Amino acid sequence: MSFPAFLNTEIWANRGRLLAAVSALAVGACLSQFATLPASAQNFTDELAKQADPNAELLLEASEITYDFDRDLIVATGSVQVYYDGNTVQAHQIIFDRKSQQLMARGNVIFIESNGNVVRTEEMTLSEDFSEGFARALQIDTTRRTRFIAEQARRENDNVTTINNGIYTVYTKPTNPPNKPPLWRVRAEKIIHNQQEKIIRFEDAAFEVYGQPIAYLPYLSMPDPSVRRKSGFLMPSGIVNDKLGYGVTVPYYWALNPHYDATAALTPLTKQGLFGDVEYRHRFTFGQVSFSAAGLFQAQPGQFSTSRADERWRGAINSKASFNLAPDWTLGWNVTYKSDRAFFKDYSFTSFDDNGETSEIFLEGKSDRNALSVKAYAFQISQEDYSDSQFDANGFSPVGSSLQDKQPLVLPVIDYDYVFADPVLAGELALTANFTSLTRDETDAFSIDGGTTPRFRGVDGTFSRLTLKGDWRRTFIDPLGQSFTPFAYMRGDLFFLASPDADVLALTGESFVGRAMPAVGMEYRYPIIATFTGGNQILEPVAQVVVRPDEQRIGELPNDDAQSIVFDTSTLFDYDKFSGFDRAEGGTRLNLGLNYKLQLDNGYYLSGLFGRSYHLAGENSYSTPDILGATQDSGLAGDLSDYVGSLYLDTQYGVKLGAQARLDKDDFSFNRVQAQASAIYGPVVSSLAYAFLNAQPDVGIDSPREELLGSASLRLEENWRIFGSVRYDLENSNIVQDGVGIGYDDEGFSMSVSYAEDRSRNDGDSVNRTLYFRIGLRTIGSTQVSSGALN
Template sequence: MAVAVPSQTVRSTRAAAPLRGSLALRMLRCTALAGLTALAPALSGDLVSTSAHAQSGTLETLGATVDQSEPLLLEADELRYDFDRDLISANGDVQIYYGGNTVEANQVEFDRKQNRLRANGNVRLTEPNGNVLRASSMELSEDLRDGFVAALQLDTPQRTRFIADGARRENGNRTTFDNGIYTVYTRPTSPPGKPPLWRVRAATIVHDETERTVEFRDASLEFFGRSLVYLPYFSMADPTVKRKTGLLTPSAVVGDRVGVGVTVPYYFALDPNYDLLLSATPLSKQGLLTQAEWRQRLIDGSYSINVGGLIQARPGEYGTSSGNRRFRGVIATEGAFEINQRWKWGWDLSYRSDRAFLNDYSFADFGNASDISQIYLTGQSERNRFDLRSYAFRVSQEDYAAAATFNDPNYLPVGSRLQDKQPFVHPVLDYNYIFEDPIAGGELSLTGNLTSLTRDQTDAIRVGGTTRFRGVEGTFTRTSLRADWRTTVIDPLGQVFTPFAYVKGDLFFLASQDKTVGALTDESVVGRIMPAVGIDYRFPILGTFNGGNQIFEPVAQLIVRPNEGRIGELPNEDAQSIVFDSTTLFEYDKFSGFDRSEGGTRANIGLKYSLQFDNSFSMNALIGRSFQLAGTNSFKTADILDATRSSGLASDQSDYVSSLYFDSRQGFRIGAQARFDHDNFAVRRAQVEASGIYGPVTGNLAYAYLSAQPNIGIPTDREEVIGSASLRLQENWRVFGSVRYDLQSNNMVRDSVGFGYDDEGFSVSFAYSEDRSRNNGQTTDRLFFLRFGLRTLGDTQFSTNGNN
């Protein structure tokens, strides 16, 4: 196409050219090359020669001083170069790609004399870091680092937004917004055009990319367009910053015993690998609570240390409880380190001045502080696992005041100092190994355990005039090793036979134990061995029908072994919890730990049933029982605690156990387990749990029943209901609550209720809870909790607890 133009101007239609050099040079090159190509047929040879020669000289001069490594691509409907004003302009759908930056506008001009780029009309600048700036007009330096923007909106990859009448960028890193607004925006998947609930309006906003800070001057925090808080000045970390030294958002607390207080945290980002958080909470009744948290990441792991404490101004607020003292505090530390890909070690340790400190000052965060401290070493591969741990336990429960506090005179604790009854475990070692190659045609595995502990005081209770022992004073060590072998054979009919065998050996070391426990042996070293052989039989019968299938599976198991030796003569620390239900029916040894070993010949039988509909609900059921065929029944013979007589296994014909699970595959599930008495089919143990999602409602409901176990000091039945639910209102609102109710005593054990609002920029939640289960001398612990958060600005919380 031929175009008639004045001799000082070169013009072309839609052009695109990748070039190298300075921005001025590249735009000149792009204009010259594209323009000359378009105008060549219309211009005389002399004019073409003169223009080309002049431009060639200019290119050679500039090209000697510019970096040729950065490419530029310019696209526009029309390009112009005004030789008289030394002005390069691009008009119509202009797009410039330079150094990772993209500039889009209706018109772009480059003034070579001032080295300034001006963009007008629907300007959009996209930076390499993901920032997107929109404006009506923009003036930038040659390298796009500095400039001025009018009527702008800046969106960051962190979904934060700056809006201002104008902005100036200096030194390539400092941007000043005039009459600006800072807020957040939603994802594209959120409702388009949804306005944020909050924003910060300021006369001046300064964003320093080097210091990575945002400063606000003459600012106000607005909600729903109304100003709530005026702030003459405040600053925050850039939204890209995860760690920066500075003051964090304070939180408030109110309590009957502590008074009114505000927690003020200050964070020190000392190094990329370690930091420090200091907090101070002045309390109107108790003085100053101070806290410190140190965290450090090393090459092979990380660790943290938390300390906190205060000198109470009014310890009498805590009456005669353990909190009635001047100094109270806690120290806690945890760490985890990898030795190699398979081995790691670590610790989780805490110590506090008294048992009630964590509860009395529960509004404060003391890291990993808890009732259990441990040090561990673990290793694991595809076929073996090693776990070595040492434990120390601290109790939060108050000591028993007197026997008169117990309603049942047939159940009385012996001794009131609960902490002295807690053992130090030093250590407990578990080891598992599965041999890779078959042994005698089957799989062979080894299980080992070493437990050593010391207790300062015997933990005993008197039940109906008889003393039972949950733990014995002194040092107790036991090492155990068990070898298991099994193989599986399937016959042509589909019957599955699994013969198995195991042998378990134990060695007990009893040092300085309580000699008043008359049933215990006087020997210091005791050995014990338990061999067993058996077979497991299953015959799954599959039936299909249009739309689904069902499986009937009878299961039978026979285990032959000698009687258990030394019952009641040895301590029992880890086999006190006997749960006989559908999940343990086919366990070879139904004791929960190593201190007891089930003996005698036993048969376990059951029937499994499953129903499955294609793309629809499924159901699974099981019913069965266990039989003592020969030898001494380990669950009938009492040990020093006698925890087995109410297990359902004490008779030669056990209680019945059953389970039923239903899954609708549409959000609703229910499962139930029950144990029924072998004589009258009365319910001895039952548990039902249901969960579901229906529209905006999510809920969970559980029911548990345990019959009385008078032989271990539980004289009455226990029956509770636990439920929780959450209802989502509209898009972002939700209400929630939970209850725990004791059906036997008609008493609300715990309850809570609350509401919350959450969106991409703002969250708030309020909860109120009551707890009547703690033995701290209070009838009810009440807690009010309010949390308030603004994304990128931070969050704060307010809590208050009251006791009656």
């Protein structure tokens, strides 16, 4: 018998409480985030499922709805579906008992929450006030691909949910055999979720692998999903090292405030004592800042064979920050101080690193057409000191000197760029400004021939430079498709040098030095496009001429930011091929190149560029050495430069190839080569890199350097892989670095074991060996054990 009007009165009146109670039971049992303890830089992002809105509309669909007068039951039967406030309940039958005020869902019950969690059971019962409920054979699948399976689940006092004989795990692919146990799971006799205390407790729990228990946990507690952060211990990790001994890192997380927290870790080492590591983080509405510190009082410093052999106290501190002062302005820093150069290498498990040996403070502002940055740099190197008893050039011997004392303090570096919005003379005008000031405590000098010829990377004292530059250019394209781009720039530099070694270095005796460099030029391009069946190709000749006066005061001024001279196709058409502002290219120069591109419809892509540079008039800036002499082996020192070429190939089969080369102008022999190749073919992922640098005696490189670097990974089965890498010195016929390992990865578990050797460190050991073991459980955490310098 159908009673649609009565059904509206009874069920619609209770729809909010009904769905809220069903959701409460499901969410209480669904502990999808229970094992995601807050890590050092991780916060919870999942929240408790929202409560049902009592004003939301409810839709009930069923094949048949009847009313049993004798038992006072409302029964919906046959593919029953209830839609309410983003939630869905599906069952074969839903019964509402008006006498006991209980609702029962039976037969393949599926509850889909608005947050995506799916609850499956055969039968679910709710009490009259919906504060209590009961379900058997409950399974909960979450959006994070985690799963709870319970023999029974009960909700009491509208607050506490208890799961009996529960299992927590992660699930992977639906194709896995249904009766196959997961790789790992946590089984507990009882799981209790107290919403008032916001805590989840596991009683008589066990950690199982492939269905077999390997660790028993009599008691375990976790924060519930509504808690974004919770103080507690994090996953430990281990270390084995012949210089440090055995150790276990035990981290603890403090949720001090919604806006700041801290993580501290202690690592007792059997040979070196207690190692401490702490990090404090504070987040503001306009930015964030962190402070970190790590160190120890070494018990056996003699285990180390280099300068740190006598050091007791070793450690480092770091601070990072980024603040949004305004919509386009950012202030920040990343500053590290370490007690010695090798601290981060010897104690590699420290939670922070050495910033690539560079500490920085910065202020940056950007808009669509202009940018301003103010930065300061300090350098704390990791390279060990060296000595050359034969070098005594002009009184600057490195014997007994410290490389660290030769590092400059750069304060400040100011860069400003501005592009005019409106055309100037129908072209684009851009302004560039740079101010750099640096100070050294000791002159950085070296010899290229045993002491008779000195070279200087930098001089002691203070060196400052102000550079202003304006660039203009305009492009014309004629009816044939030829492109003509006239350009001009004007640059001015003002130098200030205060150095007690200025006279000894044969530098100018003037405190202030000015320099100007005007230039005009033209760039020509003519792309010729040919289309054929299956693709197209483009052949483009390029010519560029730059007319300038000679560079002034070559060899009389320091060169700190233009020391790297790399002449290849990426710099072939640069107006000024120096890498920084301390040098300014002069003289008239012609750059020629031929660009080729091939694109096939089946996915192949090939591009190449070949060219060279010609010095036409004036003094060649690259043939006259400055105080460093880095330009003489650049390939640009003659009127005819070396040849440069590049090639890039991308196939549809996962093979990519890229190469840059500089060929000698006289015999086409290679002076510099860089090549990289990567391939993905079936279960194999591989990469290969090759580098060659010919001898450069003018910068102290007496013999060629040639290395090969390769790595590969082979997938043995669906989840297993082996991998390895090698770095080989072809010139000296020895292995620089090598490593091999095996790993397992799926959606819930990862594990790898690797072994590596390193012969490149200058720390007194011929070979540094590292054994690394890592294991990770998704949603629970990861741990690792590393071993270094095993002999």
